[in-house]
Amino acid sequence: MEKKTIGTMISLLRKEKGMTQQTLAEKMNVTDKAVSKWERDLSFPDVNTIPKLAEILGVSIDELMHAKVEDKKSINKNKIIEVVDVVLKAIGIAMGIAVTVLSILGELEIKSAFIMLGIGLATISISMLKK
Structure with missing residues (x-):
């Protein structure tokens, strides 16, 4: 299976859950602009928020972090x-x-x-x- 970037994974999992960027942002206590940047690989979620993000998206931390980071x-x-x-x-x-x-x-x-x-x-x- 082709590895996806972290941003692609977040976007895919968010859409599978039927959430908008705004909804995910509210659950994460960040702005929808932050979520947009994550999904476009312009920035990454804070390391302290990864467990909460994985929980909201319904995956393990390992699954979420198994994505490929663009070099x-x-x-x-x-x-x-x-x-x-x-x-x-x-x-x-x-x-x-x-x-x-x-x-x-x-x-x-x-x-x-x-x-x-x-x-x-x-x-x-x-x-x-x-x-």
Whole structure:
């Protein structure tokens, strides 16, 4: 079975009980905004209120806490990987354009052209390796 986030679990269990966010909030002595944030995984219930929340939702503390907590670091890591991929491709394209423009202007030595094209090919190759 796919693990759900704590917020998803709270929302699912609340709806199974036929409760609104307002109703759950009143039973927990919090605002409906707090319940909304829990369900969207923007915040979490206070650790001292977990037993009461589990009781209201009709599950054990273990069942409620068995949910998966989203790992913000892995989300950020994926964004970093995407940015690095774009940068590597951009370097390759920039080197190709630079060689073309400099050779048209007659300002490029052969040795420098090979180095620049090599850098461009290497960065594009690195970008393609991880796919």
